[in-house]
Amino acid sequence: MAVENVYQNIESILRRIDSIKRRFSVSQPYRFHETLQEKIAESQQGAVQPKPVDDSMKSGEPAKADSSYDEIIEAAAEQYRIPSALIRAVIKQESNFNAEAVSHKGAMGLMQLMPGTADLLGVDNPFDPEENLFGGTQYLVDLLGRYGGNLNKALAAYNAGPNRVQDNIPNFQETRNFVDSVLYYYESFSKTTDEEGF
Numbered sequence: 001m002a003v004e005n006v007y008q009n010i011e012s013i014l015r016r017i018d019s020i021k022r023r024f025s026v027s028q029p030y031r032f033h034e035t036l037q038e039k040i041a042e043s044q045q046g047a048v049q050p051k052p053v054d055d056s057m058k059s060g061e062p063a064k065a066d067s068s069y070d071e072i073i074e075a076a077a078e079q080y081r082i083p084s085a086l087i088r089a090v091i092k093q094e095s096n097f098n099a100e101a102v103s104h105k106g107a108m109g110l111m112q113l114m115p116g117t118a119d120l121l122g123v124d125n126p127f128d129p130e131e132n133l134f135g136g137t138q139y140l141v142d143l144l145g146r147y148g149g150n151l152n153k154a155l156a157a158y159n160a161g162p163n164r165v166q167d168n169i170p171n172f173q174e175t176r177n178f179v180d181s182v183l184y185y186y187e188s189f190s191k192t193t194d195e196e197g198f
Contacts, residue, residue, distance in 0.1 A: 010106060010115055068097065069110065072130050076137040087137055089185035090158065093178060099129045111136025155179045
């Protein structure tokens with residue numbers, strides 16, 4: 001599907017959501033479209049570089065986590081009863097701790113939330129670290145529940161979408177790489193905590 005079609009589909013969905021909100025008198029203005037367009041424009045100008053990758057997996061060195069968001073990560077981990085090392089691992093793979101990251105598909109922020117997903121999670125500003133982290137963590141926990149605690153399937157669904165993950169992880173190289181990378185970072189970050197894992 002062409003990029004233009006993706007953005008048209010997103011815009012159509014956002015208009016429908018606005019219409020529903022108006023019907024039910026939801027007063028909070030919806031800004032996804034404006035925010036997404038601003039961030040896409042920035043990324044096209046080279047201001048935002050999504051998903052930088054480090055070489056720690058190749059070298060076997062421990063992965064490094066940015067400590068800037070530790071307080072929020074710990075709060076989200078406590079609220080959703082999930083290891084903070086797992087949240088850090090998803091952030092590391094998705095945005096490399098860049099709160100302004102925008103992917104070529106339009107995913108935004110630290111945990112790379114798509115506009116529709118962010119809206120379902122009640123995330124009004126995906127570039128706000130706290131909103132993004134709590135929303136992304138809730139989504140991850142929801143996926144873990146959906147797949148009976150199967151971390152591999154939950155991570156695959158986080159990357160490829162829940163509709164593409166049924167009995168097995170889809171045979172998409174990007175999704176398999178995503179799962180492998182997050183598991184690697186999760187193991188690496190777990191070594192620095194006393195948390196119980198999956």
